[in-house]
Ligand code: SF4
């Protein structure tokens with residue numbers, strides 16, 4: 001499945017997705033049933049969540065880590081992500097996106 005680019009950066013070039021510690025995962029199912037991006041699958045045989053669509057993860061989101069009561073989910077460092085964003089000049093792209101949206105709003 002090809003996912004949309006994130007602010008013009010191909011999603012596959014961005015290191016951001018959850019990792020499950022299988023030793024800590026109790027198979028409670030909260031992450032699987034909560035993530036609106038459908039990043040997770042669930043192995044009913046092993047009773048464990050699995051990261052089946054890592055690139056579908058919303059860049060910068062850590063909701064599932066916050067709501068895992070067993071602390072089984074981790075992410076890359078936020079500072080690393082911010083450095084990557086600076087290097088990729090994401091704010092320049094976003095400024096252009098804002099200008100486009102503004103024009104669209106004025107034309108509506
Ligand atoms: S919320 Fe945590 S413990 Fe529950 S299934 Fe997901 S990773 Fe496993």
Ligand code: SF4
Pocket residue numbers: 018034035036037038039040056057058060061062063064065
């Ligand atoms: S961080 Fe957000 S988008 Fe990514 S898997 Fe967790 S809940 Fe889903």
